Amino acid sequence: MRAEIEGIDEILRDRLLIMVNGQLAIDMLPYISARTGGMVLTGAAAPVRCREIRNALPETVVVIDHGSHTQQVATADAPFGLKTSYGWRELDLAGLNGILDGQRDNRASYAVTPTCFIPADQAGDMSVLKAVVRQANLLRRQDTVVLLPCSWRWLRRSSLPHLIEQIRACRHPVALIVQADGDPLERAEAPEGLRQLCRSCPRLVLWRTDLAAFDAMAHGAQGAAVGASAVLRHGVAPRPDNGGGGYKPFPVVLVRRLLRYHRVATLEDWFAHIDPWTCDCVVCKGAALTRFTDSEADVIAALQHTVCELYGLHDELDATLPGDERIGWWRQQLADAWEYHRLLASQTGTEVPFPKVLQAWHRASPPALPTAAEHRSQDQSGPS
Template identity: 30%
Template sequence: MDRSLDQLRRRLLIHCTPSQAHTAAEIATAHDTGLVVTGASADTIAHRLREKGFDGPILCDADRYSGPRRVDGGRGIRPAWCRRQQELGLVPLTDSGYLEPDNWNALRSILRVAALQRRPVIAMLPLAARWFAESHAVDDLARELDSYGVAVAVAIEHASDPFSVQYVVRHFLRLLRTAQVPVLLLRSDVAALGALCHGAFAAATGTTSSLRHIYPLTSKGIPRAAFPAVFIRHLLSYHRLDTCETVFARTPETSHFWLCDCVVCGGTTPDRLHDSDDQYSVALRHSLHAQLLLHDEIFRHTDTPDQRASAWHEACSHALFVHRQVAEHVPDWRTPAHLKSWHTVTDDPLRGRAGIPAQPTQRSVLFERPAEKWSAHERRGV
């Protein structure tokens, strides 16, 4: 396999906007990972990052598939977009449009032109969730991908979270098992880590809600987050800072679950970020560090596919347990559907979980912090 494509293998990438790219690059450097920069100016941002010394992998996502002006996948791809990325020394990601359910002609058009580009290249496939509705359709999709022999990056459209739907989890994992070409998952959230544990070549977690999903076109527009939310490691989900304050205050018996050793929190609880003058910035930094530390922890202690799948199953099982504890103290608490889906659809291939990092039952330093010179802003965590 081409070495420039192989540098993406098993990495949890950061999917960011151009304005977030420099901050995301600092975090990516600390965790030895890369970026997916989204937007028409992505290649320009990639060039600037290289000039400033960032040497991690960069994918340029033209994002022609989302929003009110999204392009239909039948419009194909523009080879010039791929060439610009190649000139920067990047693995090009095609500027594909959106693929409606069963639009096989559009899919083949993207793959056919992608296969004609100088390798390596990754075909971007923004798919409606209904592509994963039936096992036979997923098998047909895998055969189609293999016939062109091009690596693909999948992003899935859904009104909320595609991985909250059991058929999406079940059949996306089926695609990972059956396709012979590398399959990446982009524009996702914590599901990116689950996908990596189940064999995705690489995956990306988004910095904002709109970069963690592809929302369908509706008259209401794209949902906007009114308040900053943070990723809580032991819940495997995002929660508003004021919600975190309530949960942490009402569950003192599980206080060890809320302490975070990321460089932003520094061993305290994420709810203290509520006091920051820039809540969105610190919430972003914390969430990325926390997810990347979890990725580092799992992949540092696992060597085989079964071990990684078992580690993810254990993480989901533990998170469901913690959600049940929270529900006993917080009225109307809702356990995220994506956890139920992952836990229901997948099995633990190593029931004894030998060699799998266990979930802590008391306070301990969960992760080693990356050896990095952080900015004063990050050291203060504000």
């Protein structure tokens, strides 16, 4: 028997999930905050792992992303689907309900729609995006988040109002994945568009992302899911052979001072002639960030360090009030990161450019788009 959910928004609000392949979930689990964190599991092992973890730790939030968007492009006729051992299966409403029930039967804290990839808005044709929301709105359930795996092009000024309109029309909370080759927020108009989206849609969480989670939550996103490995830090174009997001066999660490992920090989270059930076998280315990080797154990330890640092940052965000105070905190993090980039450059005598995405986040924020109702009331308002 599935437990009913009381208020899915309460589960989502201000929560930072770690998105990880089911095979790595147990290694990350000790570093996941039960109160403010949780996990999104990907890959074939996700359902079994979800059940195991939730049986052992019922307080920990765990959900499943089937990754249909990494396999198949959505159409207006078939926006949802799933890869099965018998091949690709398109899902009608009954089939969709069955898959969502299956996630809950595996004790997922809430269900997540297996939405296929939503390509860029072609010349005003929003039929695919509309089909996702229209079908999801037919679901008679309160335990579901609708996944919208979208091309980054939806964040451009010309398309953004349509995306906002559809997310606002959705009866369920929405988890947005932004897809691009490489970092989607290095694309023109994307960082501003995402901020405006977060400000305009109160029931939006940002998924399969990186530190953009913090920029989004500072600007009103309800919550976020950060990928543990590089492939899980943004959406990917669908390919039939896409896996659930493995990890590359070289260590990558989040350097919190720089608000940036770096390969350990890069850190070794920087710190070849000066004392390397150390880390005080519970994994590193004051050790140098350059110590991780290519061994499997070290690659996992580097991931555990990164999870700890993400939750360290998230604890600070969580302590602020949503709105100006939270944005002020985030701006201070960015200002500090800029200083650390300068410091590192002067200490090492190398060039350490301030990344393009951090520059974009350092700029002032755009306002929310008014709702259609607000538009009307502005038009109609006059002396009473």
